[in-house]
Amino acid sequence: MNPLHGIFLKVSSVIVFIAMATCIKTVAGDVPPGQTVFFRSLFAMPVIIIWLTASGHLRDGLITKNPMGHVWRGLVGTIAMGCGFTALGLLPLPEVTAIGYASPLLVVIFAAMFLGEQVRVFRLSAVALGMIGVLIIVGPRLSVIGTSGMDALQTLGVVITLAGATFAALAQIFVRKLITKESTPAIVFYFSLTATVLSLVTLPFGWVIPNTTQTALLVFAGLAGGVGQILLTNSYRHADASVIAPFEYSSMLLALLIGFFLFDEVPTLTVLAGAAIVVSAGLLIIWRERQLGIQRNKAKQSMTP
Secondary structure, three states, X not given: OOHHHHHHHHHHHHHHHHHHHXXXXXXXXXXXXXXXXXXXHHOHHHHHHHHHHHHOOHHHHHOOOOHHHHHHHHHHHHHHXXXXXXXXXXXXXXXXXXXXXXXXHHHHHHHHHHOOOOOOHHHHHHHHHHHHHHHHHHHHHHOOOOOOOHHHHHHHHHHHHHHHHHHHHHHHHHHHHHOOOOXXXXXXXXXXXXXXXXXXXXHHHOOOOOOHHHHHHHHHHHHHHHHHHHHHHHHOOOOOHHHHHHHHXXXXXXXXXXXXXXXXXXXXXXXXXXXXXXXXXXXXHHHHHHHHHHHHHHHHHHHOO
C-alpha cells in the first residue's frame, strides 16, 4: 500500500478523463454521440490489451463465467456514456461535470434497493443533501421547459445528463455484482468490447466522415479513455477507496478551467453553489464509508483469538 502513489494515479486518471471529455466536446457539434462512443470504446481496447499483456492478466481478461452479466453491464454503461457525450454538446463542461456527481449519490440508493446493502440515516441524509445540490444546479434549466431554441436544448441537456448519471450508477451496481465472480481485467475488457459492438447499432442514424482533426480528436479520446481506466484501476491497488475517492472532485476545478479558457464558458453562481453542496455530500458519504470500514475491521480483530 502506497497512498501517495494511489492518489497520484487517481488524479492522473481525472486529468486524462477530462482531456477525453474536452476532445469529445470539441467534436460534439459535428460527430453524433453513437459514433463518438464507437471511437472511444474501440481505441481504448488496444491500450487495455497491451496493459493486460504487460501485467500478465491477458488470460484473466478473456475468461468469463458470466458473459450475459458483461452484456447487461455493457448495455447500461454504454447508454450512460452516450448520454454523457450527448450532454457535452448541449451544456457547459462544468455543468455536465457537476450534475454527473449525482451518480455516486444514486449508487447509495441503488445499492440498498438491488444489493440489499444497509443504508442508515447519516448516508441517506447526505444523499438528500446532495440531491438538493443537484436541484439547485438544474433548477434554472428546468424552469424554461416549454420554451424553444437554445433554452430548450439546454433543458434537454440537463435531462440527458441526469439520465446518464442514473445509468452510470446502475452500471456500478452491475460491476459490484460482477466483481464477486469475475476478475477486474475481464470487467474492463468486456465493457470496451460490448460498448464498441453496441455503438454500431447507431450507424444507420447519421454517422459522418470526420475530417483529419476530428478523427485525431476521436482517436485520442479513445486512447485517453483506455489510459484513464488503467490509471483508475491501478490507483485502488495502492490505497483504500476512502482515501482515493475524494480526489474525483478535482475534476470540477479542471472542468472550470478548461470550460473558461477553451470554450468561453463561465459558470453561474447557482451552478457553483449547487456543485459545492453535491461535492460536500459526496465527501460526507466517503467519510462515513471510511468510518464504517474502521468499525468493521475493529470488529473482526476483536473476534480473532
